[in-house]
Amino acid sequence: MHTNPTSPLLQLSGMQVAYGGIKAVKGIDLELYRGELVSLIGANGAGKTTTLNAIAGSLKIAGGEILYEGDKVHVLPAHKRLRRGIALVPEGRGIFTRLTVEENLRMGAYTRNDKAVIEQDLERVYTMLPRVKERLAQVAGTLSGGEQQMVAIGRALLSRPKLLLLDEPSMGLAPLVVEKIFEVVQSVAKEGVTILLVEQNANLALEFSQRAYVMESGRITLTGTGTELLTNPKVRAAYLGEAA
Template identity: 70%
Template sequence: MLQVKNLKVAYGGIHAVKGIDLEIKQGELVALIGANGAGKTTTLKTLVGMVKPAEGDILFNGQSITRMPAHEHVNHGLVMVPEGRGIFSRLTVEENLLMGAYVRNDKAAIKQDLERVYELFPRLKERMKQLAGTLSGGEQQMVAIGRALLSRPKLLLLDEPSMGLAPIIVQKIFEIIRMIAAEGVTMLLVEQNAKLALQTANRGYVMESGSITLSDTAENLLANTKIQEAYLGE
């Protein structure tokens, strides 16, 4: 579904991403792990057109999207839940969710998808008329994921979904991520909690200083002693 070939991204004189290759097959949940500053978020932003690469190619379902404007990615089914959630704080929960369906006009299906989001996140249904800016961090993360689902993603990019959340809320968010994956949505997950990410994913890539240094099944990465020492606190 996604092929990234020799992707390079530079900010000024800083090479944030140094010629990486990665791929994601349909139906996979792939984790991208690494320390702060490794280039993970820059990679995601480049995939959705928010940052332009210096070199390389990005293929989505066989079509090059390297120079595609950011706003067109959603029409093609490539959707990101950004780090920090990026909700509209002065809109209600339901208005935020419906923003995900902005490019759609199939009203009956939108209503169906909205109800599905409320099934996944019952707390959002209770707060549908509440201003999103008044929600807790965990509830805002639910809104951000729900909004992305309303756009019917073919590939969902999740950037640090556990950031700043209490452990019990993190477990709930990852439970939902597993449910979404089980329904067939392909995902690329960037997550600081490497252990949780690899326990959730099928495969993983390790990123260090702008380069992919290792890729393997999630099971093998969890068992890798270097990964355990560097990222799993073992």
């Protein structure tokens, strides 16, 4: 594995994903560089979640390549991609509702055996997510939606990701809570974790992102900096609720 700091951390080239013969993702190209926060926006059913699941390894690709640190990772199973530093916070959070908050967080470190470092990482997560620290002994299923989302992010951080895939972190949450979640996402990015964010709230996603891709019906139709896309009349009309 030879990593050139100027080469992309993640590169999708011509990636296709199909469900029962129907192509959900139709040959997309996408690049992510170390330390970037990039978002993927688009309407429901555009193929955004499918893209994240394919990168994480929970879906097989039907064509093209996924290169990570210069290596073809589409041939690896999901747990091996996790070991390499690719972590997914799925849509709907996917936390273990019957386990305590602390047990959920520790599940994030299941591929690791560096006990002392895991404890340090837990402390880091507690500092970043004080609300989570207050509820360590609580059963995760009894938390509010926002708290569950924070636990899901904390759990992913315990795998020590280099690349964090976030799928709809603000879904179903009150505006104030969404603000809090985005503050957390920003502090994760500041720690040097590269983030690919799928987010229904396009306005917020673009405000926080250095770059973004717009996805329509399984294709990438537009790309630019967050600011460029925020001011693009097409994007404003389609995703930011403004009349063209």
